[in-house]
Each structure stands twice: as C-alpha cells, then as structure tokens.
Amino acid sequence: QIDSARLWDTIHETAKFGATPKGGVRRLTLGPEDKQVRDWFRKSCEAAGLEVHVDTLGSMFALRKGRDMSKPPIGLGSHLDTQPTGGKFDGVLGTLAALEVVRTLNDAGIETEMPICIVNWTNEEGSRFAPAMMASAAYVGDFTTDDILSRRDAEGVTVGEALDSIGYRGEKPVGTQKFSNFVELHIEQGPILEAEGKTIGVVDSGQGVLWYDGKITGFESHAGSTPMPLRRDALATLSEIVLAMESIAKKRGPNAVGTIGEAVIAKPSRNVIPGEIAFTMDCRSSDAAIMAALDKDLRAAISEIAARRKVEVALDLVWHKPPTHFDAKLVDAVEHAAKALGYSHRRITSGAGHDACNLNTIMPTAMVFVPCKDGVSHNELEDATQADCTAGANVLMHTVLALAGV
Amino acid sequence: QIDSARLWDTIHETAKFGATPKGGVRRLTLGPEDKQVRDWFRKSCEAAGLEVHVDTLGSMFALRKGRDMSKPPIGLGSHLDTQPTGGKFDGVLGTLAALEVVRTLNDAGIETEMPICIVNWTNEEGSRFAPAMMASAAYVGDFTTDDILSRRDAEGVTVGEALDSIGYRGEKPVGTQKFSNFVELHIEQGPILEAEGKTIGVVDSGQGVLWYDGKITGFESHAGSTPMPLRRDALATLSEIVLAMESIAKKRGPNAVGTIGEAVIAKPSRNVIPGEIAFTMDCRSSDAAIMAALDKDLRAAISEIAARRKVEVALDLVWHKPPTHFDAKLVDAVEHAAKALGYSHRRITSGAGHDACNLNTIMPTAMVFVPCKDGVSHNELEDATQADCTAGANVLMHTVLALAGV
Numbered sequence A, B: 001q002i003d004s005a006r007l008w009d010t011i012h013e014t015a016k017f018g019a020t021p022k023g024g025v026r027r028l029t030l031g032p033e034d035k036q037v038r039d040w041f042r043k044s045c046e047a048a049g050l051e052v053h054v055d056t057l058g059s060m061f062a063l064r065k066g067r068d069m070s071k072p073p074i075g076l077g078s079h080l081d082t083q084p085t086g087g088k089f090d091g092v093l094g095t096l097a098a099l100e101v102v103r104t105l106n107d108a109g110i111e112t113e114m115p116i117c118i119v120n121w122t123n124e125e126g127s128r129f130a131p132a133m134m135a136s137a138a139y140v141g142d143f144t145t146d147d148i149l150s151r152r153d154a155e156g157v158t159v160g161e162a163l164d165s166i167g168y169r170g171e172k173p174v175g176t177q178k179f180s181n182f183v184e185l186h187i188e189q190g191p192i193l194e195a196e197g198k199t200i201g202v203v204d205s206g207q208g209v210l211w212y213d214g215k216i217t218g219f220e221s222h223a224g225s226t227p228m229p230l231r232r233d234a235l236a237t238l239s240e241i242v243l244a245m246e247s248i249a250k251k252r253g254p255n256a257v258g259t260i261g262e263a264v265i266a267k268p269s270r271n272v273i274p275g276e277i278a279f280t281m282d283c284r285s286s287d288a289a290i291m292a293a294l295d296k297d298l299r300a301a302i303s304e305i306a307a308r309r310k311v312e313v314a315l316d317l318v319w320h321k322p323p324t325h326f327d328a329k330l331v332d333a334v335e336h337a338a339k340a341l342g343y344s345h346r347r348i349t350s351g352a353g354h355d356a357c358n359l360n361t362i363m364p365t366a367m368v369f370v371p372c373k374d375g376v377s378h379n380e381l382e383d384a385t386q387a388d389c390t391a392g393a394n395v396l397m398h399t400v401l402a403l404a405g406v
C-alpha cells in the first residue's frame, strides 16, 4: 500500500505552482508556473534516486533501475500542465502517484525485475498549443518533432521558443526512451464512477477526437441603421452553428459530444454587427462511425446556415484522433489489481483524451480511473477524495509490479 | 454653392489619420489618431479665422462672429472619431462640411447676422467608451461631467485620463457654449435614399436606443467527458439569446432592430465548455411602445432560456435614449433648402443615433442625410459620392444661412 498522506501532501504541494484564488490551478504548458513544477518534479525524482532526462519536446523521464536492464522499462505517469482554469488533480494525480509508487518501493526496499520509468508529458492539455497530448503524439510518430516545435500559441510564440524560455528543450531525441508498456492513472473527469459508487474505473477504451478551426466571414455594418433582413451577422451565424452542433451531438448521443470552446469576434464594437469570428470546435465519440457521421452532419448543417445567411464559413479539421481500444491483457491486469485490492470497479470508456491513448498505438497500454466530484474537470472546483486517489495509486502500483516483476 | 473639390480633398486629407489597409479609418475617440485629427481641425479652423475653444469633455467649438453677437450662434458640425473598423464619412462629412460652409462664406465675403459655431463632439461612436454621443449627452444634462469623466474603456482607462493623455481636457465647463439651434449633416448609414434614388434625406425623427450589458454564468467543464445533458454551457446560452433577440426584433419589425456586437468568453480553451461570457446588446426602434415591448420580450425570453439551461444571465440596461422627433420648423427649413437647390429629397428616420438627437432635447435641431453606398456604415468599405456630399453641404449651408440671416 502506498503512503496515502504523503501522496495527498505532494498533490497539495504542487498545487501552489499556479494556484488560483478559487482553489484551482492555472499552469499553462511551458509557462513560468510549468517551469516551477518541472523543477520541483526533477528535484523530487532525483531525491528518490531516479535518473532524470528530458527529450527535445520537454517531456521528462525519470528512470528507476530494475534487475534486468536488457528490457525497456514499464512506463507510468501523466502530465503536470493544466487548463487556464484547471484543477489540482487532472494529470497531476497520475504523475505524482507514479512518484509515490517509486517512493513506496524505495521505502519497502523492493527491487523490480524490469526497470520502471515515470513520465511527465509536455502539453497534454492542448489549451496553449494544439493538439492536446502533443508530446506523446510526436513520441508515437503521429507528428514530426519539427512540426510540433513550430506550433504557435495565440500570442505567436512557438513550442520551440517556449521550451527555450523555460530551459526545457532537452537533449534526447523524441522516442529515444522506449517502454515495454505504459499505465496511466487519472481522475475520470466525468460522472459515471461517482454516480455508480465505484472506486476504480478499468479503462478499456477512449473517445476519438475531432478538432476544428473555424472562421465566419459576414459583413460589418451599423447596428442601428441596417435593417434585420439585410444583415450578414457573423455572431448570429455562429449561434446557429453552436445550436446545430449541440443538437447533432445529442441526436447521435449518448455516445457523442460537441463543444465550441473558443469564439472571438474580430474588432468588436457595441454598435457594429459582427463581421468576422474565429472559433474552434471539439467533437468526440468512442465509435469511429459516429465520428464520421458527426463530421458529415456538421458540414451539411454549416453549409445550409452559411448559404441562408449569405456568409462564408471555413471549417478546417486540425486534429483527428481515432477512438482508442486499450490492450486487452493490460486492461485485465488493471482489473485484476483492483479486484485483488478489494476495490469496487467497472469497465469504463474515457471521455477525455490522454497520453495513454497515443501510447496505445505502439505499445500495450492501459489506464486506471478514480472518481472526481460531480464529474467536474477543466474547472477550478475539480475535486477528488484522498481515499479514491489512494485507491488509484495502489491499483497503479500493483499493476506495475505485476508487469515489472518483483 | 460650396467648393466641392475642396470639401472632397479635406475629407481625404483627414482620412490619413488612422487609415486602415482596407481603405477605412480606425480613429478611436481620444486615442493618438484622434489627437492628430483634432490638431489638424484646430489649425484649419484657426486658419479660417475661427476662434477655437475646448470644453472639459474635449468637445471642440470654433466660432465665426456674426453682426449680432447678442444671440447664441447657430451650431453645425458632427464628430471626427470613428469605429474600430470605420469609414471615411461617418461624422467626418458633417464636421468638414461645416468647415467648408465657413470657408465658402469667407471666400464670398458673406457676413451673417447671427454668429455660427462648428462643433466636433467627443466620443460620438460609443465604441471605446459608453454611451455613444457621450459629450452631447452631458451637454444637454443627461449625465454629469464627472460621471462621464469616470467612464472606463475596456482597458480600464477613464475618459478623464484619456483626455489628459492627448491634451484635450479643455477649460470651458460643459454647456457653456450656447446655441440658438443646431444642424447636423451626416451620411444616412442605411439603404433607403440610395434605393429610392433620392439625394437628400430630410431627417424628421431618430430611433431610440437601448444598450445593455449582459453576463452569462454557466459552468466550465470538460469538453470530452461531460455528457451533453449535464452541461451548463454559456456559449450555447448566448447563442439562444442572439437568435431570440433576432426573432423578437424581426417580429416587431420593420421598425425594430437588435444586435449583439460584443461577446467575450472568459478564459477560453478548446476543450473546456465555456463557463462565463460577457456581452453587450443594442436594440432600437423609432417607436417608444415598440422599445418597451422589445425590452419586455427580451427579458422574458432570456429568463426562459436561463432557467431551462440552468445558467444565470444578468442583463443591465446601461443606456436608454428615447426616440427623437426633430423640431418641425427646422425640419421644414432643411426641406426648403433642398427644394430651393433642386435636389430630390424625402423625409426620413435616422436609424443611427447622432449628437443632434441629444441636442434636440434642449434646442431646435434638425439633420440632413445624404446616401451612402449600399447603406453600409461602421465598415471600412463605407462610401459616398462627391456629388452627394456636395449636395449635403449645400443644403447645410443654405439651412444655416436661412437661420443665421445674411
């Protein structure tokens, strides 16, 4: 059993880096607060006897030797970046529980057969730079390192510049650190476990993701003197798109969601009909056929709205991540650990994307979920109980021990 | 007849101050470009023999003496500030045509019985600071000078600070410069004159204006893992409000319009359901009863939407300007001048607000409209012909001469 109080303290210790007044965390990837938590993480891993190295996209790897160094380590970990108004647990739990697993093994003097390696993946959130899970996507070869290094945030800063500005552009080429398999612990970020009173989610699949960049071009004109029928209003157009997306997702539901999270009117003014709006859209399903249907229905709805309102709407698919089906043997291993430890559990689909979803495309991978309060995440009020976090860390440890061999 | 080429050159000379790549003008009130055009205007008025003074809200008054200085002057003019993506004519035509009237009288050696006074009103547009027509509203006593001085722009800069930063906080208390009556020339900013092939709009009334500040408070949560039925999406709420406002305005139309020109998601992120949005709304009608109905219908629709979506919507009325009915005798004088000069004309309602609408509450006031291309205004593509601008300036001059006496 891991040290529950130490894990809990560690979570709250890192929550200082980017703490918000409402009790959340704002620690955008590769910003100054991310540097603070990375420095802390490196020091803590080194203090636990781990050897830390950083790859050229800033992902941090902390290695604990095993008896048999001929095989790649078992990977475990998550991410330490957060949303603009994020919580204390999303990503953090999985990374710090991995550290707690190592600390517990150290305290108990347990040596494993295979090495194990904790990872802090760069930019899991995807809020400052797109796509989300950027570094693990490059790790599995979905993008080249150079492509990712040149991605820009809203202020025009590239990933490469951001890495240099905090001193986290490492030496190791992306993909150098191999793994035998990977296990990630995370809060569920949805309401199912809590509603059903289950402690552990044995994640067997993950939703696919469609990310779009959209732009509406209508016509700016005077709010007082332009008759309603002559308007080409970009905001009214966006409004129809938002509601169409919502009803399309509901129609295809429950296995579909759609969100417009960003929408910016160019040069807004109270008495000017909006002429130009940039927006982003996020649609998901765990069923590839539903994802294709969402894309088709959305494009048809948008065409109809644009034509009727005499505006132009551009919609570019900037990221397409197919649904994930985790490795059956590893999923069984997680389930076995939960059962052995006596925790209530159920199989579950991840609504959110995770680095584990990327890693699963090239190695056996699985995930462990624990409940979070009201299913709320990407919110400063995100919360989870010490007991559930402890249970998740124990399942993580036992799964890793089963894989690594004692 | 005024000097058509000189008027046209003057318009294009001032269009340099804040010129945009698309041929428009961005000259936000009390910003650096506004200072440039103000300095130019002061110099040009002084060169025309006028005595310039500035009031404590920055409005500029340029006086031409009359034979009988015992009566307040005839006022004429408009404004030189523009929208963020404004055109070359909105406000500018009325101010520079007033200057052209004086230059023409000077050239012809015409002395008037009563003095005349050109005005450049501060912040007519209302885009940087609310409300629109701010200085003329204070002039007629709708707001105190101190209230207006403390209004803030989106960056938190007050009117007072902005005035000081460009050196245009004048000496004269607001309201010191009296007028016998006031005439303002403006482009129509709507499509009617052009559609009917009329050169002059004899403006007999103006729409009333309702300006609202709104705020939607939903709940931020994860775009991937939050089921559609559990969302409290601020952007979906805004979307319903936009479309409800549009259909309410259409239902009460043609004598009603409604616009949401500004909407800002707090801390936006691609994969976060928007939790908070601030927006502004602008509703107008020339019928006070319709204005009241718009307000009632909107509030009812918003209550229903907010309750159904389990979000909070605050809606504050920040400006209420009743409909304007211009002075019958002055309207006749404008019509008489148009007829005498042989221009086609019609009575018209102003869709936009104007400083003249404020002045009309305390003195006989009227307005002259000329057509603009496709009825487009508050857009960089705003355009008007030299012939129409010239016609408008001639009607302005003849109206002023009839009022001032030769």
Ligand SMILES: NC(=O)NCCC(=O)O
Binding pocket: A090, A124, A125, A126, A132, A133, A189, A351, A352, A353, A354, B222, B223, B224, B271
């Ligand atoms: N787990 C998590 O919140 N990931 C962020 C990427 C996404 O799913 O939007």
Ligand SMILES: NC(=O)NCCC(=O)O
Binding pocket: A222, A223, A224, A271, B090, B124, B125, B126, B132, B133, B189, B351, B352, B353, B354
């Ligand atoms: N004339 C004009 O565009 N005024 C701005 C104020 C308004 O009507 O919105």
